[in-house]
Amino acid sequence: MSLDLPALRAAVATQGAVVRILVVTVAGSVPREAGTSMLVWAGGEDGTIGGGELENQAIAEARAMLAEPAPAPRLRPIPLGPALGQCCGGSVTLAWERFDAATLPTALPYTRPLGGSATPRPALDPAPGTPPQVRDGWLVETAPAPGRPLWVWGAGHVGRAIVDVLAPWPGVAITWIDLGPDRYPDRVPAGVTRLPAAEPPALVRYAPTDADHLVLTRSHELDLQLCHALLRHGFASLGLIGSATKMARFRTKLAALGHTAAHISRIACPIGDPTLGKHPQAIAVGVAAALMRAAGAGDLRQERDATG
Structure with missing residues (x-):
């Protein structure tokens, strides 16, 4: 620091x-x-x-x-x-x-x-x-070293919990995307960049290719579009809110869109630590711990079902 x-x-x-x-x-x-x-x-x-x-x-x-x-x-x-x-x-x-x-x-x-x-x-x-x-x-x-870019897609309960937990940590620089300004809480933590957008997948092109991403929107179809765009764009890590069942369906759909099994396997779903439960703050703590442990590798994958 x-x-x-x-x-x-x-x-x-x-x-x-x-x-x-x-x-x-x-x-x-x-x-x-x-x-x-x-x-x-x-x-x-x-x-x-x-x-x-x-x-x-x-x-x-x-x-x-x-x-x-x-x-x-x-x-x-x-x-x-x-x-x-x-x-x-x-x-x-x-x-x-x-x-x-x-x-x-x-x-x-x-x-x-x-x-x-x-x-x-x-x-x-x-x-x-x-x-x-x-x-x-x-x-x-000196000035602080720049935080590792973290793009959080979705400002629902889990997105808000993750941003609240991670925003004070100097290890990340958070960009927060959702469909409009009304989707965010009244108070956004200092240092967090909001990017409201009617078409969030259109913003993927602006993300650094070394960024970590958490896809947490309210729409499974939008989640799929974001995963598709991010797989084409490149990333350090990609975590998707959901269950093993959701990931199995996404795997089939992403394969039909032309992505290889190896590329699709880079998506971590579910995210967090399943032993902590499915409360938004519990998921946030698990995700934050994974990012901190990774310290550059950013592997958010969990083998067991963490979120529905």
């Missing part, structure tokens, strides 16, 4: 001043990885660096900084066991930095001195998603 500049700007616009707590480096067993951050303001916070006493004390220090007129960024190594009595056994280095409208970063990578460093600014241009670096007293952060 790296600096989410839009989220930081939005927090400052809403709260006026915030302190960002950043996990700069880690060693041993720790609650969260380097690059994890959270925002703290006078009346609340957003995100987590792992909870427990580490986060409790880090938030207290952040709130103290909010009361100061122009505090310098702070950097501190913290051994979790000796300093806090936590059982993790590792250590973290945290940075605290106060932002308001006048001090927001204007571009990424974002480089700033820590502790009044007088050394020249380092010549670094790290790639997006690179963990934070400290060089000669300067802290350098």
